[in-house]
Amino acid sequence: MNIFLKSLKGVAEETRLRILALCGETELSVSELTSILNQSQPRVSRHLKLLVEAGLLERFREGPWAFYRASEKDRPNGFAPALLALIPLNDPVFKEDRARLEMVRHIRVAKAEGFFKRNAAEWDSIRGLHINDASVEEALLELLPTQSGWEHLDVGTGTGRILKIIAPKARRAVGIDLSIEMLTVARSALAGPEFANCQVRHGDMQRLPLDNDTFDVVTFHLVLHYAERPELVLSEATRPLRPNGKVIVVDFAPHSEAHLMTEHAHRWLGFTDSEIQNWFTQAGLIPEDTIHLVGNPLTVSLWSATKPGNGHTPAGLLNTEGTSSWY
Numbered sequence: 001m002n003i004f005l006k007s008l009k010g011v012a013e014e015t016r017l018r019i020l021a022l023c024g025e026t027e028l029s030v031s032e033l034t035s036i037l038n039q040s041q042p043r044v045s046r047h048l049k050l051l052v053e054a055g056l057l058e059r060f061r062e063g064p065w066a067f068y069r070a071s072e073k074d075r076p077n078g079f080a081p082a083l084l085a086l087i088p089l090n091d092p093v094f095k096e097d098r099a100r101l102e103m104v105r106h107i108r109v110a111k112a113e114g115f116f117k118r119n120a121a122e123w124d125s126i127r128g129l130h131i132n133d134a135s136v137e138e139a140l141l142e143l144l145p146t147q148s149g150w151e152h153l154d155v156g157t158g159t160g161r162i163l164k165i166i167a168p169k170a171r172r173a174v175g176i177d178l179s180i181e182m183l184t185v186a187r188s189a190l191a192g193p194e195f196a197n198c199q200v201r202h203g204d205m206q207r208l209p210l211d212n213d214t215f216d217v218v219t220f221h222l223v224l225h226y227a228e229r230p231e232l233v234l235s236e237a238t239r240p241l242r243p244n245g246k247v248i249v250v251d252f253a254p255h256s257e258a259h260l261m262t263e264h265a266h267r268w269l270g271f272t273d274s275e276i277q278n279w280f281t282q283a284g285l286i287p288e289d290t291i292h293l294v295g296n297p298l299t300v301s302l303w304s305a306t307k308p309g310n311g312h313t314p315a316g317l318l319n320t321e322g323t324s325s326w327y
């Protein structure tokens with residue numbers, strides 16, 4: 001009853017209702033909200049604080065910025081979604097807000113495109129060294145659960161490409177990345193309504209900003225070769241994994257393209273099957289069969305493992321500094 005009243009009081013004001021409607025569409029920073037609402041930053045911040053206290057919004061940091069989104073705890077059948085569904089979309093105030101939100105989205109896309117253009121040539125130069133992405137993605141999709149309702153975590157999500165292909169199959173998909181620029185690209189790539197079940201968050205694969213036992217599938221797509229201590233990263237990945245959940249690592253088999261280390265900051269020139277399988281076992285996982293997609297000169301391997309269903313959660317072992325680079 002108290003929580004319900006608090007929520008009702010939280011939205012019983014025009015600006016707060018507008019903020020809630022906007023954050024129901026996408027995650028927004030204080031400065032983005034300030035420009036949409038055309039109100040002073042202290043005023044917007046005060047409303048945001050009240051909405052967070054009422055449990056309607058969640059605040060999270062991404063580098064120097066604070067972002068706000070409709071509260072996860074309140075979903076899927078909670079108060080905020082029910083209220084958002086009642087908002088008359090053709091009301092002139094909400095209409096104007098949505099038009100301004102579109103402008104904010106355009107600015108994000110322009111920023112993301114600029115970053116992407118500056119880096120695309122580098123990415124393409126690596127893509128050319130291995131089998132085409134479509135074959136890798138097809139093999140990855142084959143490893144996913146066949147039943148519905150599962151939740152997906154993509155570690156080192158980059159531009160969100162893996163979230164995009166997996167999102168239609170998962171109930172919820174979350175991408176984590178250390179690079180704010182990459183997250184900007186991912187956020188605009190995932191802006192469409194077909195990706196409403198996806199979100200990206202800033203975080204380090206060595207210490208995932210996630211609760212235990214919250215995901216059914218964890219993927220690492222061309223990320224593990226950046227880790228200083230891959231075994232510890234895999235151990236940490238088992239923490240947010242539910243019993244019977246699956247870890248899938250897509251990375252290179254051992255190779256001798258040393259320039260990937262000097263020019264693209266790779267920490268490892270691929271991994272052997274036994275290396276990955278031993279790390280899986282040390283992390284309390286049960287390794288499955290490995291798939292090799294032979295390319296020239298790089299072979300892409302897909303290693304997967306399941307977490308035993310006895311409720312045992314291996315302790316996260318992490319306490320190290322890691323890489324923050326990517327190609």
Ligand SMILES: C[S@@+](CC[C@H](N)C(=O)[O-])C[C@H]1O[C@@H](n2cnc3c(N)ncnc32)[C@H](O)[C@@H]1O
Nearest residue numbers: 156157158161177178179182204205221324326
């Ligand atoms: C080569 S990109 C791959 C992106 C994506 N998985 C894909 O295949 O399209 C590697 C990504 O790993 C991220 N990354 C590197 N070190 C990381 C860390 N310690 N924690 C989280 N992400 C990290 C980089 O920012 C980059 O986005």
